[in-house]
Amino acid sequence: MTAGDRKVATGQPHAPTELRSADLAVEQLYREHRLQMVRLAYLLLGDRESAEDVAQDAFAALHRHWHRLRSTDAAIGYLRTATINGARSLLRRRRTARRYPQPDESSLSVESAEASSMLSAEHREVLAAIRRLPDRQREVLLLRYWSELGEAEIARTLGISIGAVKSNASRGRTTLATMLGQDR
Amino acid sequence: MNTLDSRISEALRAQADQLTERELTPMSPPLGPEPRTGWSMPILAAAAVVLLATGGTVAVRAATGSGHKPSAPPAGPVGSGPAPTSAPPSTEPLPSTVAPTPAGSGVASPTGTARPTPTPTGLPAGYLALWPLDETGQNRGGLPAGTDAAGTALAFTRQYLGFTEIDTVTSSRFDEQGAHIGVGYRDPAGQLRTAAVLHLLQDGPAGGSRWEVVGSGDTTLTLEQPSYGSAVSSPMTVGGRITGVDENIRVTVRSLTRGVVGSAPGLPAGGQSTPWHTGVSFTGTGVLTIVAVTGGHLQAVERFAIQGVRA
Numbered sequence: 443m444t445a446g447d448r449k450v451a452t453g454q455p456h457a458p459t460e461l462r463s464a465d466l467a468v469e470q471l472y473r474e475h476r477l478q479m480v481r482l483a484y485l486l487l488g489d490r491e492s493a494e495d496v497a498q499d500a501f502a503a504l505h506r507h508w509h510r511l512r513s514t515d516a517a518i519g520y521l522r523t524a525t526i527n528g529a530r531s532l533l534r535r536r537r538t539a540r541r542y543p544q545p546d547e548s549s550l551s552v553e554s555a556e557a558s559s560m561l562s563a564e565h566r567e568v569l570a571a572i573r574r575l576p577d578r579q580r581e582v583l584l585l586r587y588w589s590e591l592g593e594a595e596i597a598r599t600l601g602i603s604i605g606a607v608k609s610n611a612s613r614g615r616t617t618l619a620t621m622l623g624q625d626r
Numbered sequence: 627m628n629t630l631d632s633r634i635s636e637a638l639r640a641q642a643d644q645l646t647e648r649e650l651t652p653m654s655p656p657l658g659p660e661p662r663t664g665w666s667m668p669i670l671a672a673a674a675v676v677l678l679a680t681g682g683t684v685a686v687r688a689a690t691g692s693g694h695k696p697s698a699p700p701a702g703p704v705g706s707g708p709a710p711t712s713a714p715p716s717t718e719p720l721p722s723t724v725a726p727t728p729a730g731s732g733v734a735s736p737t738g739t740a741r742p743t744p745t746p747t748g749l750p751a752g753y754l755a756l757w758p759l760d761e762t763g764q765n766r767g768g769l770p771a772g773t774d775a776a777g778t779a780l781a782f783t784r785q786y787l788g789f790t791e792i793d794t795v796t797s798s799r800f801d802e803q804g805a806h807i808g809v810g811y812r813d814p815a816g817q818l819r820t821a822a823v824l825h826l827l828q829d830g831p832a833g834g835s836r837w838e839v840v841g842s843g844d845t846t847l848t849l850e851q852p853s854y855g856s857a858v859s860s861p862m863t864v865g866g867r868i869t870g871v872d873e874n875i876r877v878t879v880r881s882l883t884r885g886v887v888g889s890a891p892g893l894p895a896g897g898q899s900t901p902w903h904t905g906v907s908f909t910g911t912g913v914l915t916i917v918a919v920t921g922g923h924l925q926a927v928e929r930f931a932i933q934g935v936r937a
Contacts, residue, residue, distance in 0.1 A: 484641070
């Protein structure tokens with residue numbers, strides 16, 4: 443039984459060809475982009491397990507909403523947005539949970555603390571400064587410097603205006619420069 | 627001196643590159659169906675019957691050692707047991723680490739494809755019948771015959787262990803080693819969380835046979851000491867490894883006939899694959915199930931692991 447057949451058997455209210463196409467497409471996207479999405483969540487959350495969960499949920503949401511996508515090309519953007527939203531939601535819950543530390547503390551997660559020992563002192567310093575930024579500034583900088591997205595794409599991913607992208611990026615850079623003692 | 631831009635880029639890349647494909651937990655694409663409309667639920671139920679038939683066939687083939695391996699794990703719940711209210715994505719946590727050896731040997735064997743010779747209990751030699759059958763073959767759990775692997779896993783978790791917050795099957799995978807059923811819950815944000823992956827075997831020939839819980843596949847909370855199937859006496863040291871923040875591990879020892887026969891107070895723990903251990907006194911003999919639980923962040927039971935031993 444193929445994945446497409448399996449979906450047909452469950453009686454989803456879609457045409458079989460559409461379902462088969464969705465299954466195959468999401469499977470392919472999963473193979474090609476799962477690591478990228480887990481890494482994106484990992485940069486925001488700091489621990490692998492949570493990052494994997496968030497990425498998995500993002501792919502599940504993509505599959506559920508596949509028929510609403512305008513095009514296959516939009517899938518990557520959808521995944522990126524869902525991953526960031528999932529990570530942000532998890533961070534918010536961590537902050538409100540009594541036992542969790544604040545995310546601006548260097549020990550956001552135990553795994554990140556251990557993993558950081560594998561990084562150079564230079565990288566640790568920069569990453570610690572990034573973790574102290576407000577969520578939105580951190581997300582904008584991450585999409586700009588790691589995902590290498592343009593301002594318009596960052597705006598679409600985060601659901602904000604290009605002006606907001608620019609201001610958040612500027613404020614984030616200024617704060618980082620101050621914290622790192624470097625000229626902008 | 628590098629520019630600020632290059633410092634940011636390089637630091638982020640260095641952290642992201644710490645995660646490689648090899649380190650990720652093996653999972654399948656989450657293609658599980660989601661309930662959407664009222665009329666879809668009866669159809670889903672009917673589909674579950676179809677999946678029960680096909681899944682059962684696959685499992686029986688696997689159990690008979692024919693070498694057949696399903697090309698893809700079933701998506702979502704596989705049968706009509708105490709089914710979850712929604713069909714979850716078919717995530718696949720790491721394969722079971724139970725991999726038992728003959729009881730009493732105390733040494734875990736590597737995961738292989740050959741299945742041991744069946745014992746009088748109906749299970750292959752080396753496996754312990756934890757629930758619903760006891761080692762004599764009596765249905766102590768009271769689970770109706772014909773309950774599928776997913777239903778058995780959920781019933782074990784909710785009825786026998788009493789973890790009623792765990793109400794969803796998060797994954798199901800069938801291979802030569804049996805069924806590996808993820809059980810878990812949806813957190814307040816609606817995200818699926820796997821509390822444990824239970825390992826089940828079909829304890830007899832097709833038709834009239836039932837699924838038996840024999841262990842769990844552990845990832846971020848493991849129960850490694852005592853080893854699976856080993857002979858234990860009271861008091862015993864129970865331990866494993868845990869990954870997490872501010873955890874509190876509770877350990878109980880259960881007998882299928884007598885309920886909880888031992889427990890240990892909460893053990894603060896946390897870290898990345900950090901060893902933990904505690905002492906537990908217990909009473910009773912026969913097959914016992916050691917249960918390690920942690921939680922308290924979102925709900926009382928967020929993760930658990932089990933280990934079968936013989937006293």
